[in-house]
Amino acid sequence: MDMKAWQVQSEKERLELRARLHELLHRLKGEPNALLPFHQALALRPKGEHHLGLKTIEVDRVVGSVDRYEDFDHTFLPKTPHTLERWKRLRALQLEGVELPPIEVYQVGEAYFVKDGNHRVALAKATGQRYLDAYVIALEVPVPVEPGDTLKDLILKAEYAHFLEKTRLKELVPEAEEIRFTTLGRYDLLLDHIVTRRYFKGLEEGREVSWEEAVVDWYQNLYRPTLEAIRRLGLLRGFPGRAEADLYLWVMDHRHFLAQELGVGLGLEEAARSYEARFGSWWKRLGGGLKGLLGR
Known part of the structure; x- marks a missing residue:
């Protein structure tokens, strides 16, 4: 095994251990340990959307996913063998100097939900990358989402959005x-x-x-x-x-x-x-x- 392959395997094993520890801690606390699901953001009753094109976004503001929210924990650590292997392949490409394509996200208030590129976000978070290039679609919502929101916060805001719509x-x-x-x-x-x-x-x-x-x-x-x-x-x-x-x-x-x-x-x-x-x-x-x- 060459040096880069050894590094990737070592990082993957440490990542897997961190993910298991996160899961254990959240179970002990009785807290959910998954990304925010995008369908809950849609419950905020968006009035429309705008394509903002290619932007540079903050990685820390990516908090949810359209359809892979159960494959990662709330910090975007891979939770399944498949996502870990995918992460490992992307990390190997990154170390080879391959430039990964921009991700695609929905912007809801101050937070982002991944439409395409979940593993690239996981890679960025694990390696301490602060910014990512992304094609951004902004949703117009009456109650904005913030990066620190929990699933309960999102549900509460959806209820508030319904109240504002009714009144x-x-x-x-x-x-x-x-x-x-x-x-x-x-x-x-x-x-x-x-x-x-x-x-x-x-x-x-x-x-x-x-x-x-x-x-x-x-x-x-x-x-x-x-x-x-x-x-x-x-x-x-x-x-x-x-x-x-x-x-x-x-x-x-x-x-x-x-x-x-x-x-x-x-x-x-x-x-x-x-x-x-x-x-x-x-x-x-x-x-x-x-x-x-x-x-x-």
């Missing part, structure tokens, strides 16, 4: 802030809030309220004021790892419970204060206790 919130209220949850299945609850708001506003005013009007009314007179109350109270600090939208739903549920079960009607800020008093205090006590322990 046209960005068109109706251009200044509207992004609404992000940390738990799946919550945007449908917001749609229910809008439907309810529309129904009661129609009863109060004795007329048919359009969907568009209900969306604007919900955001301006319910969602945004509740967020402002949450911010004034600093309520989010008591719930680490959560988002403002999570707290909005919790405060609304608490307000509804007080009204239906106890007959207590509270304003939005009063409901936020009541929720903090009922559920936020123990978080603060726990946080204070931990600070005391760490300070000793």
